[in-house]
Amino acid sequence: MPIIVDAHADLAWNMLKYGRDYTRAAAETRRLEVGSQAVDENEDTLLGWPDYQRGQVAIVFSTLFASPFRWKTTANESQVYKTFDQAHRLYRDQLFTYHRLTDSQPDKFRLIRSASDLNLLLDQWRGVNPRSKNPSEDGHPVGLVVLMEGAEGIRELSELEEWHDLGLRVIGPAWVGTRYCGGWREPGPLTEDGRKLLSAMTDFNFILDLSHMDEPAALEALDRYEGPIVATHANCLSLVPGFASNRLFSDRLILEVIERDGVIGVIPYNSYLKAGWSVKKDRREEVTLVDLTNHIDHICQMAGDSLHAGIGSDFDGGFGVQSAPAGIDTIADLQNLVSLLSTRGYSDTDIENILSGNWISRLKRELPSS
Numbered sequence: 001m002p003i004i005v006d007a008h009a010d011l012a013w014n015m016l017k018y019g020r021d022y023t024r025a026a027a028e029t030r031r032l033e034v035g036s037q038a039v040d041e042n043e044d045t046l047l048g049w050p051d052y053q054r055g056q057v058a059i060v061f062s063t064l065f066a067s068p069f070r071w072k073t074t075a076n077e078s079q080v081y082k083t084f085d086q087a088h089r090l091y092r093d094q095l096f097t098y099h100r101l102t103d104s105q106p107d108k109f110r111l112i113r114s115a116s117d118l119n120l121l122l123d124q125w126r127g128v129n130p131r132s133k134n135p136s137e138d139g140h141p142v143g144l145v146v147l148m149e150g151a152e153g154i155r156e157l158s159e160l161e162e163w164h165d166l167g168l169r170v171i172g173p174a175w176v177g178t179r180y181c182g183g184w185r186e187p188g189p190l191t192e193d194g195r196k197l198l199s200a201m202t203d204f205n206f207i208l209d210l211s212h213m214d215e216p217a218a219l220e221a222l223d224r225y226e227g228p229i230v231a232t233h234a235n236c237l238s239l240v241p242g243f244a245s246n247r248l249f250s251d252r253l254i255l256e257v258i259e260r261d262g263v264i265g266v267i268p269y270n271s272y273l274k275a276g277w278s279v280k281k282d283r284r285e286e287v288t289l290v291d292l293t294n295h296i297d298h299i300c301q302m303a304g305d306s307l308h309a310g311i312g313s314d315f316d317g318g319f320g321v322q323s324a325p326a327g328i329d330t331i332a333d334l335q336n337l338v339s340l341l342s343t344r345g346y347s348d349t350d351i352e353n354i355l356s357g358n359w360i361s362r363l364k365r366e367l368p369s370s
């Protein structure tokens with residue numbers, strides 16, 4: 001079973017907003033959350049440490065994410081901000097949430113700040129006996145790479161050094177539009193602050209995440225940013241005809257990411273796989289992992305190789321089981337991609353690249369060595 005890297009999960013947001021405990025199995029969390037606000041707003045969880053073990057998910061890009069007050073969806077929402085100071089506090093609290101989790105449960109979760117942290121973690125995972133019947137009993141720590149989604153937690157560029165010291169490694173300037181650039185549902189260009197942010201990010205070799213950036217802003221960033229570039233969670237617009245927002249990537253954008261040797265993580269979210277799909281009116285069975293495989297294949301066909309596609313599940317980031325493709329009960333079921341890709345002629349090496357190798361090679365190259 002190949003290792004999986006999931007390049008996008010809002011773990012801290014779920015922990016702080018809904019009190020989710022990701023050391024538990026997804027099934028256990030679901031039992032405890034029956035009838036709760038968490039399920040009402042964010043559906044049934046797909047994530048938990050035992051599920052990471054069953055699916056051999058070794059690394060998760062774990063976000064710092066809060067939304068501006070104008071996009072809050074419920075009353076009494078804790079993870080929303082009105083001012084940059086409030087954003088800063090929320091993003092900091094989420095980062096310290098990861099510190100507390102990895103300090104208190106180092107057998108289950110580890111912070112990945114450097115290539116040497118990464119190598120140490122991978123050595124542990126590679127010791128796994130693939131024939132072990134129950135790997136969750138003798139599991140391994142899941143590595144967390146910290147990713148800031150929506151950069152408004154950064155008040156001043158002089159803070160970047162401290163953010164880096166505290167373990168932040170990936171920055172996505174947008175969620176909706178931000179002071180730094182136009183984004184999802186709020187289109188617009190890279191702003192002057194955004195240009196300055198990119199220039200300052202270069203000093204620390206932060207990985208730039210283009211996900212959620214409006215296309216003109218993303219294209220300018222591709223031109224301008226001298227550090228590494230990826231898209232942790234984005235699907236292919238050309239495969240979702242009629243899709244009604246700027247959240248997916250055009251072929252032009254995909255090609256430019258490939259040209260910069262980036263990786264694009266595909267999202268197993270039904271609304272991003274079938275235009276107009278809605279949990280309120282459509283059946284889950286209308287979307288399957290075959291649809292997700294189409295997005296992986298599209299990126300590989302454009303690249304002419306298997307070196308630029310990955311997975312960025314976004315599981316629990318506003319949706320759960322009810323809106324994931326049929327056949328997915330927890331993140332462990334992403335392993336079903338292996339047989340689907342194999343049927344399409346992908347070799348074992350290709351499959352390993354897509355499930356984890358592409359993210360791992362970029363992290364090895366771009367993280368500080370120690």
Ligand SMILES: [Zn+2]
Nearest residue numbers: 149212233314
């Ligand atoms: Zn997102």
